Amino acid sequence: MQRSRSRVENQIRAILDAAHRLVEAKGDAFTTQELAKEAGVALQTFYRYFASKDELLLAVISDGLSDACRQMTVAADGLTDPLQRLRFYITASLGGRSRDPERYTLAQFIVATHWRLHRVFPKELAEADRPLVELIHTEIRAAADAGLVTSTDTEQDAWFIVELTRSVYHHYAYAAGTVAEVQEQLWHFCLRALGGTVR
Structure with missing residues (x-):
């Protein structure tokens, strides 16, 4: 259970950190596909945590x-x-x-x-x-x-x-x-x- 929670937290952190980098570079003019690639996660992983x-x-x-x-x-x-x-x-x-x-x-x-x-x-x-x-x-x-x-x-x-x-x-x-x-x-x-x- 602890390992699963840690994995979730790490994935969310990776997505947020990637989003911060993209925002500093180009504002909100990035796609969810670009975000997933920058974060190193699958697109379905992104949608597991964020509905939009x-x-x-x-x-x-x-x-x-x-x-x-x-x-x-x-x-x-x-x-x-x-x-x-x-x-x-x-x-x-x-x-x-x-x-x-x-x-x-x-x-x-x-x-x-x-x-x-x-x-x-x-x-x-x-x-x-x-x-x-x-x-x-x-x-x-x-x-x-x-x-x-x-x-x-x-x-x-x-x-x-x-x-x-x-x-x-x-x-x-x-x-x-x-x-x-x-x-x-x-x-x-x-x-x-x-x-x-x-x-």
């Missing part, structure tokens, strides 16, 4: 966001002030954008695919977003407990901040300029909205 390509793309977004949250948590480990961590999480959420063409492809994939999947899998996509909302929520609550902000609904405020950050990210996936130009403005806006003081 859209289900796979939903899993790719969820997997990527969970991984990004883990990386941000590790990177913020040395920050002791909740406002420092909150600032880092908000600005780092935009920091994946660079002038690397593959990163632009990834950003545009996230934007186009996120909104399309939102119409099909709204509940599942909200669940995929939960790790980032929870990350932001934890720090808003800690800052409120420390008297650094005056948020009275920390969970709702976390959701609004994630949605605002996503909108900025989406804008710069196609617009001229870079998110570096607005990272500090975004942070100051969020901090003021939470009732904090810009230092």
Whole structure:
């Protein structure tokens, strides 16, 4: 039983890793046949775990966001002030954008695919977003407990901040300029909205 479970997990991981590589190279313009070949699995194996390509793309977004949250948590480990961590999480959420063409492809994939999947899998996509909302929520609550902000609904405020950050990210996936130009403005806006003081 353990060996069977491990085999399933390995196959799913291989499919997700292959999908991540294809997305970085060409967005969502790949076929399930290309995906199966890249993952080194049979096409029927792919359909054993994912009913459609859209289900796979939903899993790719969820997997990527969970991984990004883990990386941000590790990177913020040395920050002791909740406002420092909150600032880092908000600005780092935009920091994946660079002038690397593959990163632009990834950003545009996230934007186009996120909104399309939102119409099909709204509940599942909200669940995929939960790790980032929870990350932001934890720090808003800690800052409120420390008297650094005056948020009275920390969970709702976390959701609004994630949605605002996503909108900025989406804008710069196609617009001229870079998110570096607005990272500090975004942070100051969020901090003021939470009732904090810009230092």
